[in-house]
Amino acid sequence: MSRPGTRQQIRIQHINAGSKNAAFYASEAKARLDRGNAQGALEILDQAKQNRCMDDYTNTILAEVLQAIGPERASEIRMQHINVGNKNAAFYAS
Numbered sequence: 001m002s003r004p005g006t007r008q009q010i011r012i013q014h015i016n017a018g019s020k021n022a023a024f025y026a027s028e029a030k031a032r033l034d035r036g037n038a039q040g041a042l043e044i045l046d047q048a049k050q051n052r053c054m055d056d057y058t059n060t061i062l063a064e065v066l067q068a069i070g071p072e073r074a075s076e077i078r079m080q081h082i083n084v085g086n087k088n089a090a091f092y093a094s
Helices: 004-016 022-034 038-050 056-069 071-083 089-093
Strands: none
Touching: 004 022, 022 038, 022 056, 038 056, 056 071, 056 089, 071 089
């Protein structure tokens, strides 16, 4: 079994290399959020946006992060996705 620090190092290595794989950003943002570092999670998701690899899952994590920082913005993000017809249940569940 790998250690959490090792997993984080691998994710950060891929993120810093400009990966277009949303899974690295989602996993790192979620790990940071779970550790109570919402601002750090937001920074990772900003990098995902810059690298144009946001998807429904990273957007739901973004809503969670924003919920932790400021609930109004999180609701705004979810409603944007709902209003354009996104059928992903994650936007409706939260």
